[in-house]
Amino acid sequence: MKRLFFLTAIVLIHGMMATAQTTRHVSLVSARPRIIVTTDGEADDRASMVRFLLSSNEFDVEGIINSSSQFHWVGGKGWNAFHPAEWVEEYIGYYRKVYPNLLLHDKGFPSPDSLLSKWKVENVDGVGNYDERTDGARFMADVLLADGDPRPLWIRAWGGCNTLASALKIIQEDHPDKMPEVAARMRLFLIWEQDEAYQRYIRPNWEHFNIPTIISDQFDCMAYIWNKVLPSQVRPYFGKEWMTEHIIDGHGALCDAYPDKNGAFNGEGDTPAFLHTIDNGLRNMESPGYGGWGGCYLKVRNNVWMDPAPSSDFVRPEGQWGFGNSWSKAMEHYKDPALVAMRTDYFKPLWR
Numbered sequence: 001m002k003r004l005f006f007l008t009a010i011v012l013i014h015g016m017m018a019t020a021q022t023t024r025h026v027s028l029v030s031a032r033p034r035i036i037v038t039t040d041g042e043a044d045d046r047a048s049m050v051r052f053l054l055s056s057n058e059f060d061v062e063g064i065i066n067s068s069s070q071f072h073w074v075g076g077k078g079w080n081a082f083h084p085a086e087w088v089e090e091y092i093g094y095y096r097k098v099y100p101n102l103l104l105h106d107k108g109f110p111s112p113d114s115l116l117s118k119w120k121v122e123n124v125d126g127v128g129n130y131d132e133r134t135d136g137a138r139f140m141a142d143v144l145l146a147d148g149d150p151r152p153l154w155i156r157a158w159g160g161c162n163t164l165a166s167a168l169k170i171i172q173e174d175h176p177d178k179m180p181e182v183a184a185r186m187r188l189f190l191i192w193e194q195d196e197a198y199q200r201y202i203r204p205n206w207e208h209f210n211i212p213t214i215i216s217d218q219f220d221c222m223a224y225i226w227n228k229v230l231p232s233q234v235r236p237y238f239g240k241e242w243m244t245e246h247i248i249d250g251h252g253a254l255c256d257a258y259p260d261k262n263g264a265f266n267g268e269g270d271t272p273a274f275l276h277t278i279d280n281g282l283r284n285m286e287s288p289g290y291g292g293w294g295g296c297y298l299k300v301r302n303n304v305w306m307d308p309a310p311s312s313d314f315v316r317p318e319g320q321w322g323f324g325n326s327w328s329k330a331m332e333h334y335k336d337p338a339l340v341a342m343r344t345d346y347f348k349p350l351w352r
Contacts, residue, residue, distance in 0.1 A: 031279070032058065032059055032060045032108070033058075033059055033060070033151070033152070033154050033277040033279075033285070034059070034060045034062050034149065034151050034152065034153045034154060035059045035060065035061055035062060035153075035154045035155075035156060035274065035277060036062050036063035036064075036065065036140060036143065036153065036154070036155045036156065037049075037052065037061075037063070037064050037065065037156045037158060037273075037274070038065045038066075038067040038122065038136075038155070038156065038157050038158060038159060038160075038163045038164065039064070039065070039066060039067060039088075039158040039159055039270070040066075040067055040068055040069040040071065040072040040073075040082070040124075040158065040159025040160065040194070041066060041072060041082065041083035041084075041085065041087055041088075041159075042069075042071060042072055042083070042159075043083075043259045043266060043267065044223055044224065044259075044266065044267035044268055044269045044270060045158050045159070045269075045270050046083070046087060046091065046257075046259050047258055047259045047260075047266060047267065047268045047271075048158065048268045048269070048270040048271045048273075048274075049088070049091050050091070050254055050255065050257065050258045051268060051271055052271075052274055053091065053092070053095045053115075053254060054102070054254065054255075055274065055278065056109055056110055056115070057102070057105075057106040057108040057109045057110075058108075058277070058278050058279070059274070059277065060110075060151075061110055061114075061115060061118060062118060062143050062153065063118045063119075063120060063136075063139060063140060063143060064088055064115065064118060064119045064120075065119075065120045065121070065122050065136040065139070065140065065163050066085040066088060066120070066121045066122060066124055066136065067122045067123075067124065067136070067157075067159045067160055067162060067163040068082065068122070068123065068124045068125070068126065068127055068128075068129075068159060068160055068162060068195070069127070069159035069160040069194035069195055070127050070128070070160065070194050070195050070322075070323075071159075071194065071323075072159070073124060073125065073126055073127050074124050074125045074126075075125065075126070082124055085121045085124060088119050089116065089119060090257075091254070091257060092112055092115050092116050092119065093112075094252075094253040094254040094256070094257050095112055095115065095254050096112035097252065097253040097254070098252040098253055098254050099111070099112055101252065118139075120135045120136040120139045120140075121134070121135060121136055122134050122135075122136030122137060122162065122163040122166065123136075123137070123162060123163075123166065127160065127162075127195050128160055128161075128162050128195035128196045128197045128200070129162055130161075130162045130163075130165035130166040130169055130197050130201055131166075131169075132166065133166065133170060134166065136163050136166075136167075137163060137166030137167045137169075137170060138167075138170065140155075140163060140164070140166075140167035141167040141168075141170040141171050144167060144168075144171060144182045144185070144186065145171065145175060145178060145182065147181070151185075152185055152186070152187045153185055153186055153187065154187045154188075154189065154277050155186065155187070155188050155189070156189050156191075156270070156273040156274060157188070157189070157190045157191060157194070157273075158191055158269075158270035158273060159191075159194050159195075160193075160194040160195030160197060161190065161193060161194070161195060161197040161198040161202060162195055162197040164188070164197070164198075164202065165197035165198070165200075165201045165202050168182075168201070168202060168205070168206055169201065172205060179206070179209070180209060183206060183209030183210075183211050184209070186211050187211070187212045187213075188211060188212070188213040188214065189213075189214045189216065189272075189273040189276055189277075189294065190213070190214065190215045190216065191216055191219050191269060191270050191272075191273055192215070192216070192217065192219075192321060192322040192323065192326065193215060193320045193321050193322045194322060194323075196320060198215075198320070199319055199320050207301075207302050207304065208302065210302050210303040211303060212288070212303050212305070213303060213304045213305065214276070214288050214294070214295075214297055214305045214306075215304065215305070215306050215321050216272060216273070216294070216295055216297070216306075216307065217306070217307045217321065217326050217327050217328050218272065218295040218296075218307050218328070218346070218347055218349060218350050219269050219270070219271075219272040219273070219295070219350070220269065220326065220328035220329070220347075221328070221347040221350055221351060222267070222268050222269055222271055222272060222350060223267040223268070223269030224266065224267040224269070225328070225332050226238055226265060226267065228332055228333070229328070229331070229332065229343055229344075229347060230347070230351055231344050231351060234351045238264065238265035239264050239265070240262065240263040240264040243260060243263060243264050243265050244263040244264075247260075248260055248263055272293070272294040272295055272350060273294065274294075275292070275293035275294045276288075276292055276293065276294025276295070277294075278293060280292065280293060284296075288305040289305070291349050292349075293350075294350075295307070295349045295350050296308070296349035300316060306321065307327065307346070308346075309327070310327060310331065310342050310343065310345070310346040311342060314327055314330075327346070328346075328347075331343040331346065
């Protein structure tokens with residue numbers, strides 16, 4: 001009888017442990033942030049996409065949408081030329097090749113087919129055009145209108161804001177009564193404002209709903225100017241020796257496609273947008289002012305957060321925040337040690 005009791009107890013304990021592990025897995029999955037990425041396909045976007053796909057076990061990916069920007073659009077010439085939208089499908093194909101190995105590390109990696117089903121193309125023929133109801137805009141609007149998931153939806157604009165503006169315009173025109181509800185579930189992280197769509201449409205029509213919005217300039221230390229602005233103790237991790245050994249050579253099909261610069265880091269200016277939503281215990285998703293892997297920010301109006309000024313000499317722009325009035329660009333060529341120290345401190349929330 002005692003033996004039967006003992007065996008029964010063991011079975012019960014194992015059952016409880018299995019249930020606890022299953023519950024923990026479910027809770028971890030349900031706690032993952034929901035994310036939509038929009039991208040203009042620039043070289044640093046493609047590098048960020050490699051890292052995003054290799055980090056996709058941290059998120060529920062709700063969409064990957066090709067968009068345009070003031071830098072890249074169909075019809076743009078030279079550097080402004082648009083990289084064909086099919087690059088996203090190509091990179092998901094590389095992800096498919098390494099997917100079985102990724103599952104050995106975490107069963108939470110999304111299937112390649114799931115990612116491919118959520119790839120859409122927005123209006124990429126011009127800059128800041130948000131009047132056309134494209135597949136990408138309709139898709140984003142549908143995700144925003146769906147009310148079956150209580151988790152916030154983080155929208156990451158790696159390029160311009162026209163895709164987001166198109167989707168929100170559809171909601172305003174077709175479901176105006178849903179605007180407060182949609183705004184309450186939305187979170188925005190903008191890598192600059194890379195077209196006029198935010199200022200022309202989103203700000204006057206949606207910002208008053210107090211949507212948590214980060215408009216980042218700090219990201220630039222992970223873009224093309226990294227070798228000018230990062231402190232010396234950080235640069236080796238971006239250099240050819242480290243990057244070639246740990247990323248470029250012999251790490252699978254997806255890393256083989258990583259856009260590098262002669263074996264060194266080239267740029268990943270969009271990576272901070274999703275680093276912000278990796279839960280690392282810093283609670284930065286509760287408030288951008290707490291600081292996290294995506295930077296540390298200051299509330300400037302409504303629920304819009306921007307970079308703290310490097311010094312009192314820097315004036316925050318009233319309108320579009322981007323390349324033309326970027327503080328990081330203004331500091332890029334500093335040589336004076338005191339100014340370099342100020343610039344280093346400005347970027348510290350990211351490089352640390």
